[in-house]
Amino acid sequence: MAHPGIAGVPPANHGGRDARPPFDRFKEHIPLAPHTTIAVGGNARYFLAVHDITQLREALDWAGHQRLPVFILGGGSNIVFPDEELNALVIQIALKAIWESAAADTAGTVLATAAAGEDWDAFVAWTVERGWAGIECLSGIPGCAGATPIQNVGAYGQEVAETIASVTVLDRHNDATTEIPGEGCAFGYRTSRFKTIDRGCYIVLSVTFRLVPGGKPAVRYHGLETYLAKNGIRHPTLRDVREAVLAVRRSKAMVVDHDEPNSRGCGSFFMNPIMSAQQFVDIRATAERAGVVSPGDTIPAHSVPDGRLKLSAAWLIERAGLRRGFHHGGAGISEKHSLAIVNFGGATARDVTELAALVIAHVMEKFGVRLQPEPLILAPDGTIRAI
Ligand SMILES: Cc1cc2nc3c(=O)[nH]c(=O)nc-3n(C[C@H](O)[C@H](O)[C@H](O)COP(=O)(O)OP(=O)(O)OC[C@H]3O[C@@H](n4cnc5c(N)ncnc54)[C@H](O)[C@@H]3O)c2cc1C
Incomplete structure (x- = not known):
């Protein structure tokens, strides 16, 4: 189904305007x-x-x-x-600026703001250098600060919803700038109001984070703990955690590197499916019937705060029979991460969407679960392309 996508709510046409773009840089x-x-x-x-x-x-x-x-x-x-x-x-x-909008208060927090066009990882590095805790695990995620609230960017046990104090937006309905508090952003797992009910309504101008000067780094992810332990780091600083995250990400080609074709993608191409305990039982039965899971096998899953279960999309893809390094045209599944669809060279959008459809169909057939793509996939008229 096509959804109202990028067009948002353009203002009414008053007619009579010059049809030529008004800027030199256009x-x-x-x-x-x-x-x-x-x-x-x-x-x-x-x-x-x-x-x-x-x-x-x-x-x-x-x-x-x-x-x-x-x-x-x-x-x-x-x-x-x-x-x-x-x-x-x-x-x-391309709005650029980073600033401290309020010094540490009695609650011991500081407000730091990034204009929407700032490089996200440069902003994370800036906060880590100052010893401000809260976004250190989000090191190495490509893109700009203004996009982070759109899908509530997250990694290694942290997500921006935890620290966003407010998002300043241009409201396309009335051309006014408005500040939306973090609590008003309807954040969820890889989602927010900006990606759902208010898609296309707001343009993010800047994002303000509430961080903790001198705060402890978050080490909530097993892979991160293992990396730190292996390197003999028992009491990690924010900088240690940033470096560890970057190292773990590099090992999975999850940091953009022009010499690494496995990083030429969109990161995780699918979201981890979340389901009720009953749905999980049904999935297990489907997978046993399909012969991809034996009665003694464990299907990796962990509980989320509302009591439902989150499954590993990467595990489902591999068990469904699609291996790392699988090619479809110029696209393929990353050799370093089964959740990433990448451009191995000369890929078209069609290669990418066909491969995504193949992955979805395989997982559906073997487990009865429909994987949802994480990136925005556009049709030529700007609507969201259904896969
Ligand atoms: C190697 C790699 C690793 C990744 N790892 C992660 C990860 O660990 N966790 C994670 O969550 N994501 C990850 N991603 C996905 C991606 O980096 C993030 O979603 C990032 O926040 C997108 O930022 P961007 O500026 O590139 O947005 P774009 O791709 O340019 O845009 C994404 C969406 O946001 C909208 N948008 C962008 N800027 C604005 C704005 N100012 N106002 C309104 N709407 C806007 C766009 O219209 C679009 O809908 C990864 C991607 C890659 C390539």
Whole structure:
């Protein structure tokens, strides 16, 4: 099913405006693949990087008068653009700044803000250098700060929902800037209001995090603990944890590295499925009937706070018979992580979506679970492409 996607709510066309884009930097028929980490996709009809809110408003206004859909781009690390030309104005958010918005208070916390176009990992490094705890486990995630609330970015036991104090947005309904408190963002596992009910309504301008100066680093993930223990680090600092996260991520090609084709993707391509205990029992029965699980086998799962179970999508994919390194056209399953679909060279968006469909079909057949893609997959008209 096609959902209302990138178009959001463009303002009414008042007519009579110049059909030519008003800015020097406006580009036409620009290849989008180089603006993404998976490096697939065709051209954008129009492309503009905006460096301040005035440019952003002018661009939105112009697109509104042309009745042209708008797509907001950060670092392109969670997007699969279509092979065909995207008939839209792609606005790359290049607002830059990092600042301490409030010094440590009586509760011992500090507020740190990143403009939406800031490189996320550079911001994490900046907070770690200052000894501010709260986002150290999110080191090495590519992309921009403004995209982090969209899917509630998370890794190694931390997610931004824990520390986001507020998100400052441009409301496309009324052109006003608004501050949305973290509690108002409807964060969930890889989701938020920005990705669901309010998709396309807001453009993130900056994100403010509440961090703890001198706070202890979070070591909640088994792989991280093992890495620290192996390296003889018993009382890790924030910097130790950042370095450990980066090392563990590199071992799985989960840090963007231009010399490593296994990192040419969108990170995890599928979300880990969450289900009730009864659904879990049903899945086990389906898998035993399909012969991919024996009665004595354990299906890896852990409880989430609402009591349901979260399964490992990577494990399901491997058990369904799709191995690391599997190729489909120029795309394939990463040799280092079965949850990542990557561009091994010359892949098209079609290769990527066909492979994703194959993975979904295999897991459905063997387990009766439908995996949901994590990245945004777009059709040429800017709607979300169903797989
Ligand atoms: C190697 C690799 C590892 C990864 N590891 C992780 C991980 O561990 N955890 C994780 O959660 N993700 C991970 N990702 C996915 C991705 O990096 C994150 O989702 C990241 O936050 C996307 O940021 P971006 O700036 O690239 O967003 P984009 O891909 O440019 O955009 C993603 C979505 O956000 C929207 N968007 C972007 N900026 C704005 C804005 N300012 N206002 C409104 N909407 C906006 C876009 O329209 C789009 O819908 C990984 C990706 C790669 C390639």
